[in-house]
Amino acid sequence: MTKRNMWVGVLTVPMMIAMLLLAGSSSVKANEQPATANAEVKIDNFSFGPQTLTVPVGATVTWTNRDDIPHTVVSTDGVFKSKVRDTDDKFSYTFDKAGTYPYYCSIHPKMTGKIVVQ
Amino acid sequence: MTDKKHDLIDQKLQDLNNDGVDRRGFLKCMAWAGTGLVWTMSGGIPVSRAFAKGMHQNAGKGGDFSFVQISDSHMGFNKPANPDVAATLQVAVDKINGLAKPPEFLLHTGDISHLSKPEQFDTVDQILKSASAKDVFFVPGEHDVLDDNGKSYLERYGKNAKGAGWYSFDKKGVHFIGLVNVLNLKSGGLGSLGGEQLEWMEKDVKGLKHSTPIVVFAHIPLWAVYPEWGWGTDDSAQALAYLKKFGSVTVLNGHIHQIMQKVEGNVTFHTATSTAFPQPQPGKADSPGPMKVPAEQLRSLLGITDVNYVLGQHSLALVDSNLG
Numbered sequence: 001m002t003k004r005n006m007w008v009g010v011l012t013v014p015m016m017i018a019m020l021l022l023a024g025s026s027s028v029k030a031n032e033q034p035a036t037a038n039a040e041v042k043i044d045n046f047s048f049g050p051q052t053l054t055v056p057v058g059a060t061v062t063w064t065n066r067d068d069i070p071h072t073v074v075s076t077d078g079v080f081k082s083k084v085r086d087t088d089d090k091f092s093y094t095f096d097k098a099g100t101y102p103y104y105c106s107i108h109p110k111m112t113g114k115i116v117v118q
Numbered sequence: 119m120t121d122k123k124h125d126l127i128d129q130k131l132q133d134l135n136n137d138g139v140d141r142r143g144f145l146k147c148m149a150w151a152g153t154g155l156v157w158t159m160s161g162g163i164p165v166s167r168a169f170a171k172g173m174h175q176n177a178g179k180g181g182d183f184s185f186v187q188i189s190d191s192h193m194g195f196n197k198p199a200n201p202d203v204a205a206t207l208q209v210a211v212d213k214i215n216g217l218a219k220p221p222e223f224l225l226h227t228g229d230i231s232h233l234s235k236p237e238q239f240d241t242v243d244q245i246l247k248s249a250s251a252k253d254v255f256f257v258p259g260e261h262d263v264l265d266d267n268g269k270s271y272l273e274r275y276g277k278n279a280k281g282a283g284w285y286s287f288d289k290k291g292v293h294f295i296g297l298v299n300v301l302n303l304k305s306g307g308l309g310s311l312g313g314e315q316l317e318w319m320e321k322d323v324k325g326l327k328h329s330t331p332i333v334v335f336a337h338i339p340l341w342a343v344y345p346e347w348g349w350g351t352d353d354s355a356q357a358l359a360y361l362k363k364f365g366s367v368t369v370l371n372g373h374i375h376q377i378m379q380k381v382e383g384n385v386t387f388h389t390a391t392s393t394a395f396p397q398p399q400p401g402k403a404d405s406p407g408p409m410k411v412p413a414e415q416l417r418s419l420l421g422i423t424d425v426n427y428v429l430g431q432h433s434l435a436l437v438d439s440n441l442g
Contacts, residue, residue, distance in 0.1 A: 067407055068198075068199065070232070084234075087197070109303040109348065110308075110346070
């Protein structure tokens with residue numbers, strides 16, 4: 001799998017758009033679904049919302065921490081791992097391969113979520 | 119504190135002493151957050167009373183030595199729940215320096231920093247230098263081991279520690295054990311000590327006399343305060359099993375930013391307040407995040423814990439005082 005694990009802030013806007021377009025178009029072909037490459041997970045009150053998110057292959061998921069306390073986004077199977085994310089910090093990961101990706105906050109492991117890529 | 123509150127606390131303590139681990143009783147104890155209690159342990163039988171002004175000094179008298187627990191200074195936190203955590207840590211140190219009986223040393227039960235940044239640790243170290251007690255014993259909180267699995271924490275605070283930062287030491291006949299339960303946390307789980315640390319602990323206490331008073335300190339509570347919020351440690355039962363033979367065991371934790379106590383057999387569990395911000399009582403909010411209170415109330419919900427040991431009586435008296 002090609003890992004495209006990056007901080008949103010580091011990317012230039014054209015790069016982002018190009019990637020999203022690429023990811024979006026491939027998902028339309030593969031799944032005949034509306035292009036929803038740009039998916040979001042909000043961290044509020046020590047929980048990931050939505051807890052289970054289904055996205056097309058190639059989608060970039062962005063997590064935003066809206067708590068007053070730092071959190072992390074860590075794949076249970078070691079696929080992706082954010083650095084610590086303080087208030088309003090984001091983390092993005094692009095899912096190139098279908099599958100189910102459980103994850104949790106390594107600081108508050110009661111916080112768990114799942115990305116389903118199809 | 120009103121007399122009514124005193125009565126309530128005395129009554130709840132009575133319940134606790136009679137019932138031991140009764141969950142409902144101990145849930146009611148949560149109302150104690152921000153209040154003060156004196157605990158004295160004699161031969162494993164806890165005697166307790168609410169303390170009011172003036173009792174504080176008495177609690178320290180006659181003790182062979184005392185130490186103070188501080189916790190959860192969260193240096194670097196700057197949100198509305200407390201925009202100046204350096205100031206409140208300084209107030210805590212001033213409070214320590216004003217104690218009638220100066221403590222021999224301090225215990226810091228973790229979350230020294232908010233984001234594990236060197237400058238945050240530096241600030242805490244600097245403020246603690248103004249404490250009359252020069253020795254400070256640390257254990258890490260989860261906020262102290264972010265991103266580097268505790269490497270920088272260990273370099274700074276763990277020179278004489280084993281493994282991820284655990285260690286033990288003796289002071290005037292009392293055996294202290296500092297544990298690390300904030301690393302390698304499993305998805306869906308609680309705090310974790312891990313096999314290596316448990317093995318070390320078993321050996322550490324093996325040769326000790328049963329009459330040796332034991333003080334265990336760690337960041338996340340070593341008892342199930344509220345697992346729904348992660349307030350417990352998955353393998354703490356194993357650690358406590360090694361301590362069954364001892365007549366007097368005191369377990370000091372932080373993490374939950376409020377005072378809670380439980381007595382189970384010879385073990386007294388106690389959590390300390392934070393010096394930075396309060397957290398809600400279990401289940402009383404949507405999450406365990408920082409609790410915003412009116413500015414004038416904040417310091418009454420922060421505090422320190424003064425612990426007195428009386429030689430020959432195997433007594434540890436715990437006195438919580440707020441920063442108000």
